[in-house]
Amino acid sequence: MTSAAPAPEVFQATLESCRPLPNQSRLFLCVIGSATNKKLPRFDAGQHVQISFSLEGEEYSQTLSIASGPEKSNWEFIVAKPETKGPATAFLALSKGDTIRVSKPAGTFTLDRIQHPHVALVGGGAGLAPLRSMILSFTAKGCGFSPKSVVLWHGARCIEELAFQREFENLQSHSLFDFYYQPCVSKQGLVSGRKIIANRVDEAFAKSLGLGDHSAPESSFW
Ligand SMILES: Cc1cc2nc3c(=O)[nH]c(=O)nc-3n(C[C@H](O)[C@H](O)[C@H](O)COP(=O)(O)OP(=O)(O)OC[C@H]3O[C@@H](n4cnc5c(N)ncnc54)[C@H](O)[C@@H]3O)c2cc1C
Incomplete structure (x- = not known):
């Protein structure tokens, strides 16, 4: 049986x-x-x-x-x-x-297994969702894991499409940890006067790590 x-x-x-x-x-x-x-x-x-x-x-x-x-x-x-x-x-x-x-919520893309003091998050579009949840969990008292520093590399086509940009910028001055927000825009040539990188987020992040040119066809990302 x-x-x-x-x-x-x-x-x-x-x-x-x-x-x-x-x-x-x-x-x-x-x-x-x-x-x-x-x-x-x-x-x-x-x-x-x-x-x-x-x-x-x-x-x-x-x-x-x-x-x-x-x-x-x-x-x-x-x-x-x-x-x-x-x-x-x-x-x-x-x-x-x-x-x-x-x-029931599922998935192992969580930080509880990692618990490193420094966290780098890279994403854009709807892919921002789990990263935002992680950042908000760090800001809530008693979430269990408190990193020393968190950096968010956030990609969008243009400045206007950087979802939650203001929320992340505000977090830089109010957070319980050292939070650094790095927006990147792929379809905007001129972003003068603001700390925004004019490049695709994956490429910009790779360059920041000294990994050289990682260009890929635009359609594969958006
Ligand atoms: C772990 C994970 C997390 C994700 N998180 C997000 C998120 O936060 N935000 C987000 O926007 N997306 C997220 N996605 C992607 C999301 O699940 C969808 O794949 C995406 O929204 C595209 O949806 P779609 O309607 O084109 O359907 P898809 O899931 O891409 O499937 C399209 C296909 O669905 C089939 N279909 C037709 N009718 C039905 C039906 N009634 N039921 C089921 N399938 C049908 C058809 O064959 C159609 O071609 C996530 C995916 C995964 C795996």
Whole structure:
């Protein structure tokens, strides 16, 4: 006799809001909260969840990294709107108050295993989500791991598309640790007067490490 595998744990949540980030046409900030009196489960910064929902009679499933700090009861996501129709487009078409199902947070892209005093994070677009969660977790008291210094290399096409730029700039003067924010823009020739590098973030970061020219076709990154 074989026993059936236990059903994966699923949490009922509600879409609280979903709107484009300021100056963005492609990146959305979506917030969900528990739909019951039971809190959403705890997670480690850097983890992702599987979100399932139905829209117009069709079932969808979408993997998203949690972009908010683990101490918050509502979860934020950064969702990139794709060119093609699929789960992400359907998710962005949901309305405030719609019910969604959320899996237990999973993933090993977390800092608890590392615990080094100096942390360098490199990313852009929706890939910023797990990095933002990590940075916010460092700023929360009692998160367990307190690095001495954190550097964020953040890439976007132009200055306007640097999501959460103000938040990261503010963090440089208020953080509990030494935080350094390095924005990089790939499609803007002139960024005079500001501490912004006019280059793709991966290339700029590699150069800063003395790794030479790592140019790759632009389409492979964006
Ligand atoms: C660990 C991880 C974390 C991620 N974090 C983020 C994040 O924070 N933000 C973000 O924007 N993206 C994130 N992604 C990417 C995200 O999961 C999607 O792949 C991305 O949003 C593209 O979505 P898409 O709608 O084009 O669908 P894709 O997942 O790329 O799949 C498109 C395909 O879905 C198929 N499809 C059609 N209908 C359905 C359906 N009903 N259900 C399922 N599939 C269907 C079709 O064949 C279509 O071609 C993450 C991915 C992973 C693996």
